[in-house]
Amino acid sequence: MKAVGLYRYLPISDEASLIDVEMPLPAPRKHDLLVKIAAVSVNPVDTKLRAPKSQVEKEPKILGFDAVGTVEAIGGGVSLFQIGEEVYFAGDVTRQGSNGEYALIDERLAGHKPKNLTNQEAAAMPLTTITAFEALFDRLQVEAGKSILIINGAGGVGSVSTQLAKIAGLTVISTASREETIAWTKAHGADFVINHRANMLEELQKVGFQMVDYILCLHDTYQHFNFMEQAIAPQGKICSIVELTQPVQMSVLKDKSATFSYEFMFTRSKYQTKDQMRQHEILEQAAIYLETGQLKSTLNKVLAPINAKTLRKAHQIIEEGHMVGKLVVEGFDYDDR
Ligand SMILES: NC(=O)c1ccc[n+]([C@@H]2O[C@H](COP(=O)([O-])OP(=O)(O)OC[C@H]3O[C@@H](n4cnc5c(N)ncnc54)[C@H](OP(=O)(O)O)[C@@H]3O)[C@@H](O)[C@H]2O)c1
Numbered sequence: 001m002k003a004v005g006l007y008r009y010l011p012i013s014d015e016a017s018l019i020d021v022e023m024p025l026p027a028p029r030k031h032d033l034l035v036k037i038a039a040v041s042v043n044p045v046d047t048k049l050r051a052p053k054s055q056v057e058k059e060p061k062i063l064g065f066d067a068v069g070t071v072e073a074i075g076g077g078v079s080l081f082q083i084g085e086e087v088y089f090a091g092d093v094t095r096q097g098s099n100g101e102y103a104l105i106d107e108r109l110a111g112h113k114p115k116n117l118t119n120q121e122a123a124a125m126p127l128t129t130i131t132a133f134e135a136l137f138d139r140l141q142v143e144a145g146k147s148i149l150i151i152n153g154a155g156g157v158g159s160v161s162t163q164l165a166k167i168a169g170l171t172v173i174s175t176a177s178r179e180e181t182i183a184w185t186k187a188h189g190a191d192f193v194i195n196h197r198a199n200m201l202e203e204l205q206k207v208g209f210q211m212v213d214y215i216l217c218l219h220d221t222y223q224h225f226n227f228m229e230q231a232i233a234p235q236g237k238i239c240s241i242v243e244l245t246q247p248v249q250m251s252v253l254k255d256k257s258a259t260f261s262y263e264f265m266f267t268r269s270k271y272q273t274k275d276q277m278r279q280h281e282i283l284e285q286a287a288i289y290l291e292t293g294q295l296k297s298t299l300n301k302v303l304a305p306i307n308a309k310t311l312r313k314a315h316q317i318i319e320e321g322h323m324v325g326k327l328v329v330e331g332f333d334y335d336d337r
Helices: 044-050 119-123 126-139 156-167 179-187 200-206 221-231 251-255 277-291 308-320
Strands: 002-009 019-022 032-042 053-062 067-074 086-089 102-106 110-112 147-151 171-175 192-194 212-217 232-240 259-262 299-303 326-330
Touching: 032 086, 032 119, 032 308, 044 308, 067 102, 067 119, 086 277, 110 277, 119 299, 119 326, 126 156, 126 232, 126 277, 147 156, 147 221, 156 171, 156 179, 171 200, 179 192, 192 200, 200 221, 212 221, 221 232, 221 251, 299 308, 308 326
Parallel strands: 147 171, 147 212, 171 192, 212 232, 232 259, 299 326
Antiparallel strands: 002 019, 002 053, 032 067, 032 102, 032 326, 067 086, 086 110
């Protein structure tokens, strides 16, 4: 099968950073679906995993996590899906990814593709939706009627988190810094938008809040940590999805009996936790929200076809850090190689 992979971890400006490769068709294990890929989305995790380092792979490493496609074969233990069904999923960092004509996914990590969405619209959703669901409902365990601040409202995860927080009955303050991202964040349901490049405490006060019950940090945790300690309400909860790059002092959180937690959407699959099925349930629930119009696809940009040249372009866009919503790459067509 055709796929896009890498042997060496190089800057995206290097043509060898992502290359077109031929791979054997993978064989499904007990709980696996073999999915014929129609479209994929590129996330910061793709660019972080591809980032330059000295390691060299013996076999091509296939990146790509978000995908939509059709089930072509199933393992002996599969009970949630049938051959021919359309699925969407966010992958598993421990396995080969979705940037190929076919990919394997454990059925417990996949959902039925929302019926009303195109392949492009559906491919935009799984990774950010699972992250937002897990952060809001499994880590923060949000309660209706409370307030939440979402740092980075217009990015992939922020665009879904803002919508889900509204579905959960919260007052939502999201951050954005440019005209385009402010408009996008408002369009996705934020009650208030404040600027993450200005003094955030002052920004929060301007929209009527001294402190908030929850903070969801979807950008550099170190950069925003002091602000979050000050802005979190006593007994409030902070969840971040971005690793700390430097140590921080957590003493203020002790004084406020505040909670700090992390969310990593690959934890369940990486550690094979007993509740991996939660990701299937999240994608099925999200499909209902999408089909009933409560949740909108966050698709904002489409590139084609799926090959190394297009994926290098997609990685470059994501690395620039100004993405609004999601970027999807659709279809295999190797004629322009
Ligand atoms: N733990 C997990 O499971 C998980 C899952 C998904 C993503 N992540 C991580 O979460 C982060 C966000 O992912 P994403 O896909 O949502 O990102 P993204 O779509 O690439 O985010 C782009 C957005 O970042 C905003 N931004 C730039 N500077 C900012 C700042 N100083 N403070 C706040 N926002 C700023 C930009 O808004 P403006 O242009 O308005 O400034 C832009 O709209 C990434 O680091 C990613 O690796 C973690």
